[in-house]
Amino acid sequence: MNRRDMLKHMVAVAAMSTASALFPGIVFPNSQFENFISEESLTWKKSPCRFCGTGCGLLIGLSKGRAVAVKGDPASPVNRGLCCVKGYHSVMALYAKDRLTKPLIRKNGQLVETTMQEALDLVAQKMKETIDKNGKDSVAIYGSGQWAVPDGYVASKFMKGGIGSNNLECNARLCMASAVTGFMTTFGVDEPMGCYEDIDHADVYIMWGNNMAEMHPVLFSRMLDNQMRRGAKIIDFATRTTRTSMASDKSILFKPQTDLAVANAIAYELIRNGWLNESFIKRHTTFKKGKTNIGYGLEDKFAFTDEPKEASFEEYKKFLEDYKPEIVEKVSGVPAKDIRFLAALYGDPNKKVTSFWCMGMNQHTRGTWIQNLVYNIHLLTGKISTPGNSPFSLTGQPSACGTAREVGCFTHRLPHGEVTSEHDRQHAADIWKIPVEKIPAKPTYHTVEMFRALDRGEIRFMWIQVTNPMVTMPKLKRYRDATKKEDRFIVVSDVYPTPTTDIADVILPSAMWIEREGMFGNSERRTQHFEQMVDPPGECISDAWAMIEVARRLGYKDLFPWDKSNHVQEIWKEYSLFHQGLDHQMATYEALKSNPGVMWPCPDGKETKWRFHSKYDPAAKGGSWDFYGKPNGKAWIWIRPYEPAAEIPDDEYPFWLNTGRVLEHWHSGSMTRRIPVLHQAVPESYAEINPDDAKELGVRHGDKIRLTSRRGTIIIKASINERGVPPQGMVFVPFFDESLLINELTLDAFCPISRQPDYKKCAIKVEKA
Amino acid sequence: MPVKSYLAYPADGKRDELTRSLQKLPGCEIIPSENTDVIVLITDTPDAEAEKSLEEQLQSMESIKFLTLVSGYEEDPMPG
Numbered sequence A: 001m002n003r004r005d006m007l008k009h010m011v012a013v014a015a016m017s018t019a020s021a022l023f024p025g026i027v028f029p030n031s032q033f034e035n036f037i038s039e040e041s042l043t044w045k046k047s048p049c050r051f052c053g054t055g056c057g058l059l060i061g062l063s064k065g066r067a068v069a070v071k072g073d074p075a076s077p078v079n080r081g082l083c084c085v086k087g088y089h090s091v092m093a094l095y096a097k098d099r100l101t102k103p104l105i106r107k108n109g110q111l112v113e114t115t116m117q118e119a120l121d122l123v124a125q126k127m128k129e130t131i132d133k134n135g136k137d138s139v140a141i142y143g144s145g146q147w148a149v150p151d152g153y154v155a156s157k158f159m160k161g162g163i164g165s166n167n168l169e170c171n172a173r174l175c176m177a178s179a180v181t182g183f184m185t186t187f188g189v190d191e192p193m194g195c196y197e198d199i200d201h202a203d204v205y206i207m208w209g210n211n212m213a214e215m216h217p218v219l220f221s222r223m224l225d226n227q228m229r230r231g232a233k234i235i236d237f238a239t240r241t242t243r244t245s246m247a248s249d250k251s252i253l254f255k256p257q258t259d260l261a262v263a264n265a266i267a268y269e270l271i272r273n274g275w276l277n278e279s280f281i282k283r284h285t286t287f288k289k290g291k292t293n294i295g296y297g298l299e300d301k302f303a304f305t306d307e308p309k310e311a312s313f314e315e316y317k318k319f320l321e322d323y324k325p326e327i328v329e330k331v332s333g334v335p336a337k338d339i340r341f342l343a344a345l346y347g348d349p350n351k352k353v354t355s356f357w358c359m360g361m362n363q364h365t366r367g368t369w370i371q372n373l374v375y376n377i378h379l380l381t382g383k384i385s386t387p388g389n390s391p392f393s394l395t396g397q398p399s400a401c402g403t404a405r406e407v408g409c410f411t412h413r414l415p416h417g418e419v420t421s422e423h424d425r426q427h428a429a430d431i432w433k434i435p436v437e438k439i440p441a442k443p444t445y446h447t448v449e450m451f452r453a454l455d456r457g458e459i460r461f462m463w464i465q466v467t468n469p470m471v472t473m474p475k476l477k478r479y480r481d482a483t484k485k486e487d488r489f490i491v492v493s494d495v496y497p498t499p500t501t502d503i504a505d506v507i508l509p510s511a512m513w514i515e516r517e518g519m520f521g522n523s524e525r526r527t528q529h530f531e532q533m534v535d536p537p538g539e540c541i542s543d544a545w546a547m548i549e550v551a552r553r554l555g556y557k558d559l560f561p562w563d564k565s566n567h568v569q570e571i572w573k574e575y576s577l578f579h580q581g582l583d584h585q586m587a588t589y590e591a592l593k594s595n596p597g598v599m600w601p602c603p604d605g606k607e608t609k610w611r612f613h614s615k616y617d618p619a620a621k622g623g624s625w626d627f628y629g630k631p632n633g634k635a636w637i638w639i640r641p642y643e644p645a646a647e648i649p650d651d652e653y654p655f656w657l658n659t660g661r662v663l664e665h666w667h668s669g670s671m672t673r674r675i676p677v678l679h680q681a682v683p684e685s686y687a688e689i690n691p692d693d694a695k696e697l698g699v700r701h702g703d704k705i706r707l708t709s710r711r712g713t714i715i716i717k718a719s720i721n722e723r724g725v726p727p728q729g730m731v732f733v734p735f736f737d738e739s740l741l742i743n744e745l746t747l748d749a750f751c752p753i754s755r756q757p758d759y760k761k762c763a764i765k766v767e768k769a
Numbered sequence B: 001m002p003v004k005s006y007l008a009y010p011a012d013g014k015r016d017e018l019t020r021s022l023q024k025l026p027g028c029e030i031i032p033s034e035n036t037d038v039i040v041l042i043t044d045t046p047d048a049e050a051e052k053s054l055e056e057q058l059q060s061m062e063s064i065k066f067l068t069l070v071s072g073y074e075e076d077p078m079p080g
């Protein structure tokens, strides 16, 4: 097969895969899949996909020092050889023409080229000057779930063990912080108990505000395959009609924020019908209640601490009287019969049920609560931690779990545990060989508050790495203006120019993905290693190595003694010390290199597919379930009410604004918009509007409309009856387009427990432009 | 040197006609699904101009209900 034939084969396989996702059960002649790219000229190496948190295993085809082809890795249990359209084109993200290859520093308002050594000297000097003048909490690092594990680990050690500040946050705060607090409050430990294999065992999948057909297409195609082969049922429970709705067995729409009420109504029905697993509830759960009317974090320095109190089953049952289906129908718009239908699926003892969710439940001003309430349903029925019975929180970024959550790149976290715990600080200090006093015991700023502190002047230096907050922060103008204030110094490490590099004083060009060695951790606790396969262009270096260079310049050589040639291996060894023990043992470096990913915990090299059940999890004791994250081994069933959104449509701003993503573009689009075929497929953002609303406004498909909130305005093309259809009174806008910044309009309200903003609900008005 | 793949959907009852027309077009290869009307179309054209003209021909075919671009390489990803 020559190169041209190989390209043809690649695009054909991509088309057949896409067709499989769109048309469940579609069959192509087998011969088309045989003999796929076995040509002599390429070397194939394994890597996780650069893009989403599904973490598909890829094989990267290398030729003459370049990555030139991609196919799904048939050995990967994640995707079994499949990819989505982003994965197939992922290597093209390495080679767009405007790749940043030289460091740039701002002089007299202009960015000018410099050498890497000079740029790193300047970063170190500015960091030192800022600390000397304003204290150690005046500098901050802001990273993301796109950091490979070594990047996040170096950032944590540098900030918490070196500088001695908890000013470390990452974009994952905007993406899955509510998932973390959901796990912590219900189970006491983070990350899903199940794995993707649940899809092959479940009889029913219930998606809570989760457009998996576009956001997790490879997992969705696995669900469709199970739907076709053995009649598994897909239930879409969402606020707008999407491609997921079209492929589902049933689509149920609810009004924004009322998922809280519906979840409680399902619990009410479970109890009313006696569809409870009573022995499970008795042995493995306990009831709790927390504070109510907890606010929305709209004010600077907003503070909230929940106070869990004991509750009883009787109290819970009484609380649920307010959530009878007929009552909830009025607030949620979900017919009582559909609530009963959902309850009957969860309540059927002969059905295995997996619930999936992602941003719909995470980006929610009651994000922690809604996670608690879905866990409640699984706990009431005992449908948890066994194959096919899984409450499953998915992630958006390739290492949101592996780096952000497991390494703990948040103000309150350490690579194991939290800064507030003396035990955890001592543990970190022992591994890092530093005095424990060096690690501050008090968290500083979560992401929104960190940017507010930049605005107020408490933070004066910020190093932003591998993320694009000048596209993704809510209520964008305030935080963009903050970066431009007098005496603020912003360093940005990235691979392409973005609105965030636009506000930088120093730009460091990063080595990306397979241009360096690293590990990502996906949504099912699977750590995947990738080796350096190609040379980075120009002067690009990995973010981990850039931080090590700066840390050494600031006098922290002892913390980072590693050689460039093997620092990733050394970092992995040291980092693994944080996760010793049956409940979180990580795979060895050698095992990671030779496997298409390994799920933790993996004591004695054996990975754990389902946590919290002694049949599958060596850390679980007692012959059945053991929620060992909680002191008495019992998971918490929470009494949490429905509370409305922070901003609700009114006469002046009568529409909900809902923001999100599209299949073809990943995150803020800085990579996928540079891949011609993806860019061509969805060249610009748009506003989905309900056809009846459009008619009333006199708007046709493609017409320009003006969207205005209390914070900002944009003019954008209307999309009517295309990819997704919102209900009347809602507009949906994807956020990938940096020339149509929808976050100028969004609100910086957040869940007071997780501090994750809600990008799905604010009020706007819509006019014909 | 664009290489692209599309999903093509025939107009009602025109699957065979569409299959024949696509087979005749230079630079086109097809993989018809065995159990639906969907046809995977792969186009291989020498330059952007030829690609554009082929796209126009495709769009004007009466037997096509609609055509969705799935994947493609605008340029040879292995220069040199």
Ligand code: SF4
Pocket (backbone or CB within 6 Å): A049, A050, A051, A052, A053, A054, A055, A056, A079, A082, A083, A084, A085, A086, A087, A088, A215, A216, A217, A218, A219
């Ligand atoms: S589903 Fe996600 S991980 Fe898999 S190929 Fe697509 S973008 Fe990559």
